[in-house]
Amino acid sequence: MKHENPHHKHSHPHSEPQHAHPSGGHAAHTGHDKHAGHTPEMFRDRFFVSLLLTLPILYFSEHLQDWFGYRAAQFPGSAWVNPVLGTILYFYGGLVFLKGALRELRARTPGMMTLIALGITAAYGYSLAVSLGLPGKPFYWELATLIDVMLLGHWLEMASVQAASRALEELSKLMPTTAHRILGDRIEDIPVSALKEGDLILIRPGEQVPADGVVVEGASTMNEAFLTGESRPVPKEPGDEVIAGAVNGEGALKVRVTRTGEATTLSQILRLVQEAQASRSRFQALADRVAGWLFYIALTLGTLTFLVWLALGRDFNFALSLAVTVVVIACPHALGLAIPLVMVNATALAARHGILVRNREAFERAREIRFVALDKTGTLTEGRFAVRAIYAEEFSEEEVLSLAAALEALSEHPLAQAIVEAAEGKGLPRPEVRDFQAVPGKGVEGTLEGKRYRVGRPEWAEELGLRVSEALKRGLREAEGRGESAVALMDEERVLAYFALADRIRPSAKEAVQRLKAMGLTPVMITGDAEAVAKTVAQELGIERYHARVLPQDKARIVRELKTQGPTAFVGDGINDAPALLEADLGIAIGAGTNVAIEAADLVLVESDPLDVVRALLLARATYAKMVQNLFWATGYNAIALPLAAGVAYPLGIVLSPAVGALFMSLSTVIVALNATLLRRVRLD
Structure with a gap:
């Protein structure tokens, strides 16, 4: 059965199994990940320190003094408070965005990090130039608030979705660390890593198999469900093959080792998981796509503004100040909160219904799903x-x-x-x-x-x-x-x-299948069980498409084939499901399954109820709709603000001052926050 076997607990989580990859799949997974190596705590700490640095910057800001009609205290060196604090903020609070921008530009996919980096660099560079004598008013307050809001947004988003993938560590833990090698008439305990092809080993009742091999002597049954999805114990007699990680039943077996280390079936699944993680991370999130467009718009419009005003005979400082205003305004504060605020509400609503969200992109991928592939054992059945x-x-x-x-x-x-x-x-x-x-x-x-x-x-x-x-x-x-x-x-x-x-069969499985069909989705059952079993279950549940006798490595292949016909979700609970969960556009793990499946999934269903698959997909559709609305409110004001900042209405005496820009910005941030909270009203039943 596909529950995590108690014997797995005996393997030492901290010992490095013979096939554990020191880099894990993590490096692969983070190739295009803007949060590689980041933690919510890092963003939180930077946010609070930056907020403290921002308060004196706001107090000494020339813009704020003009708007609120006060004069900041003067003392020797007071003119350098903002340049010094602004420099600290730019490098301390902004460094994470600058590094992220470099990663995005190397991958040729400018996104949120690149847009923020452009905004804060323009604001900082221009402000410093003004402090050093260039005529104009500095943007230190804009620099500070932009960094604060973006750090807050990233902290909220990461705190609501802790997406560190530990699937490979979990897989590595499943391997026993010692093996009993038979030498003549004595038995010696050796590390699994020392096993060689051709060694004769003893596997006692209740122990895990340390390497792939063939039974030479003895009879027993093996629990291989964790790997094959076959729900019943498999009889083993001389001549039968055994796989690393399987748990031996009631009889002692002598086994001749055929594959060790990297070559074992379990290690091959490890490799599949790594490959799937690497390909999965190329998905570019909606907010990043919008930010990418804004980046190009900001660069183009900023450059055009500068060149056009110079061509019209205005002086360098005037052209530069308008160009910088355009670039700074193009990176709206509300954009940094548009998606995180929706995520905070969506993950809270999901948790209330027993759905844990492990990856924010899950909601974006889920809205287009056409096929829902379901593992049988442990998912549709108990x-x-x-x-x-x-x-x-x-x-x-x-x-x-x-x-x-x-x-x-x-x-x-x-x-x-x-x-x-x-x-x-x-x-x-x-x-x-x-x-x-x-x-x-x-x-x-x-x-x-x-x-x-x-x-x-x-x-x-x-x-x-x-x-x-x-x-x-x-x-x-x-x-x-x-x-x-x-x-x-x-x-x-x-x-x-x-x-x-x-x-x-789980009591709610039939209703779940009917509701998936009613949503216009096609359920497909995939199982390692025999054709007869698959056919019986499929008929009882009303599933027309099913695949039986599917090997672990083939599950991911079937999901890949389904993806050519339309976006595909996969629901599973075993180790053998991990590659398919990662291969699918949306991976949903059943909570009673193994840790490996949970680590490889985007969403985890705590209650192990198939109806939660329907709820998760309904929530995903509602969440995506809210994300689109919020991105519209966050960036929509740019349609008016950018042309005005560029000086289109200058002949009429209208130029968008940073003050009015800030008002627009605050308004869109409030709308975005209110709109995100409306998500909690969505009915999932």
Whole structure:
């Protein structure tokens, strides 16, 4: 089953497994990420320090003294308070934006960082020139408030969405750190990194497999759900392959190592995750696209303003001051808050509905989704077995269930627990068991009321040559046709009953599929389970498109193919889902899944309820709409302010002074803030 296995806890999180990449996927992920290496705390600290530096700058600002009709205190050197504080602010508060701008320009994708860097550099450079003797009024107050608001915006955004991706660390933790190597008649414990191809190792019951290999001796079952998505334990006998990270069941196995380190299946998934992270980060967010356009507009209009006024015979200082005003005004304060304020409200609303947002771009990607690919085990189903049918002759269902549950109560097997739960659900008595014995890879046996009974795989009955009636054979064929796991109850001579066990479908899965269709989306089921299982579940849920027997590396490939037909979301919960979660335009992890899936996802559904997928997509659409509205309010005033600042209406005696520009700016910031809070009114049910 796809719940994180308790045995995983034994691996040491701090030890460096043999295939852990020191750089992790983090470097790959952050190639185009404006927040590479940033933390909310860094923005918070810079914001508060910058705010303190801003207060004296505002007090000594010539513009503010003119507007509010006061005179700042004069003392020797008072004229240098603003240039000194402005310089500190530019390099301390603005450095993060300057570095970000360099990254964006190197990647040839100017965005928010480049626009802010342009605005503060123009304001700082011009102001310093004025302080050193150029005629004009400095823009230190504009520089300071712009840096403050942008730091605040980035802090709010990062605090609401902590998007550090630790998927690779989580994957690395899954590997055991030691292996038991067999040398002749003795066993030695060695680090997994020292294993070589061809080594013979011992895997005890309940332990994790340290490397890929082939069983040489012994019989057991393995829990491989974390990797393959196959919900039932897989029997292992000599000649069968085992995969690193799988958990051994009830029997001890001797295994010949075939692949170690980088070559193991788990390491290959690690690599897939890294590649997917690298390609995923090339998405340029909406605000960055808008900021990119504004950057080009500011540069073009600023240059044109300067050249046109010079050509019209105005002096250099006049042309320069108008050009700088244009560039500074083009970077609106409200733009820095337009998206973060929506994110703060969206993440709060999402959290109220049990949806955790790990990546702000999720909302932007989600609005266009056409296909929703859903993993079966643990997502549409609970990843827990239940008894669907009992096929019995001569005995009542209650009698055979009571006998089977008495034996299975002493077994650790997941199928055994399902039979015990079914008996407890009906309140059946449990006869006392004597001489209990577990037979690895077969089942269990014991004496009940003086008679010997066995419960186990149907193949065990064949090996023992027991009689099976035609009616029971029909029942077994029906269970196998549905892809269910069959368990046989036998006495010394014949099979008494078959129990058909199936992975339980989540109660809300059917409604979720119907609502996705009603939203115009196409649900597609992807599973590692057999064709028969997939077909049965798909029919019950009303899903027309499904893929069965899908290997972990193929999930990401199927998602890639779906993406060629339209934007695709993927919903999953296992390690094997991590590459597909990253490959999809929107990755949604079910909260009861593994940490790796959660780390690879954009959104996490805490309640493991498929209906939350619908809620998440509705919220994403509403959030995106609010983002667009806010960007309009944040930048819309530029349509009027920029031409006026450039002096288009100068012949009429109208030039946009920084004062009026500041008023426009404050107004758009207030509208943006109010509009963002309206998101909380969205109904998701």
